[in-house]
Amino acid sequence: NICLCQRGRDPPTARSCKELKQKHKFNKDGLYFLRSARGVVYQTYCDMTTAGGGWTLVASVHENNMYGKCTTGDRWSSQQGGNSNSPDGDGSWSNTVTFGTAEAATSDDFKNPGYYDITAEDVAVWHVPNNERVDRWKQTSFLRYHTVTKFLSSYGGNLYSLFKQLPVKYNAGSCPANHGPTVPVAYDVGDATSNHNQFGPNVRANSVPGFITFRAINNERAAMAICLGVKPTSCHTEHSCIGGCGYFPEASPRQCGDFTSLDWDGYGTHAGWSASKQITEAAVLIFYR
Ligand code: G3P
Ligand code: CA
Numbered sequence: 001n002i003c004l005c006q007r008g009r010d011p012p013t014a015r016s017c018k019e020l021k022q023k024h025k026f027n028k029d030g031l032y033f034l035r036s037a038r039g040v041v042y043q044t045y046c047d048m049t050t051a052g053g054g055w056t057l058v059a060s061v062h063e064n065n066m067y068g069k070c071t072t073g074d075r076w077s078s079q080q081g082g083n084s085n086s087p088d089g090d091g092s093w094s095n096t097v098t099f100g101t102a103e104a105a106t107s108d109d110f111k112n113p114g115y116y117d118i119t120a121e122d123v124a125v126w127h128v129p130n131n132e133r134v135d136r137w138k139q140t141s142f143l144r145y146h147t148v149t150k151f152l153s154s155y156g157g158n159l160y161s162l163f164k165q166l167p168v169k170y171n172a173g174s175c176p177a178n179h180g181p182t183v184p185v186a187y188d189v190g191d192a193t194s195n196h197n198q199f200g201p202n203v204r205a206n207s208v209p210g211f212i213t214f215r216a217i218n219n220e221r222a223a224m225a226i227c228l229g230v231k232p233t234s235c236h237t238e239h240s241c242i243g244g245c246g247y248f249p250e251a252s253p254r255q256c257g258d259f260t261s262l263d264w265d266g267y268g269t270h271a272g273w274s275a276s277k278q279i280t281e282a283a284v285l286i287f288y289r
């Protein structure tokens, strides 16, 4: 069971799970209310125990239909089809639109005000099977890793600010010259090898695990937000990096969608450039601390 630690009458004054832990001494994992600088109260999940705790869930990227190519539900890329006329798609990485709920973060996309409101240093990523209940996320996640370099401090303190500086936008730059930061990660569940093994052989030959590259770009100048525990070493970044822009020229619209081209050589086949079924069918939860 998860902790419903705050009583209804407790004023939600903290802006982050880190503040709830440090100032208010909450130390159990669970759903909490936070309040943004502008007074928006919202509920999210706090991981109060991993590597010192104080991690705030700010977003999840959920692929509701791998066969839908920038269709409904592709909120982190484009719900408008793949089209060079909307180069940044829905623009979710660098706007203040919010959607979803914490409880449904493995069943739908989630983005809360913390995504742009919290000033953080590091990012944690959890891969949790789709539709898992919140009280089972921790036990069912098969990969969890977090950055350790406090890199966000150099990019305005959150991903909203990072992606304002480095837009997830078609034609914003070229590969690899204009990739965003590549940051080393520590593993909390799984390891670099098990992370790498979630991808097909062609992806493994074209990436190094144990890192997250942000704002990766591919051969055709399409941009992606986050590479899933890898640093791409070629420009076929669309098979391991997710949350794309609004236009992927290669075989358009085949690579367009929240999980981009994890299915290039078939859905969940784990062959060629395709990812495993396990990672294809798991939501990507994004935390700040
Ligand atoms: O990203 C892979 C694509 O650019 C080429 O794939 O099918 O020719 O091996 P393929
Ligand atoms: Ca989605």
Ligand code: CA
Residues within 6 Å of the ligand: 218, 219, 235, 236, 237, 238, 250
């Ligand atoms: Ca390619």
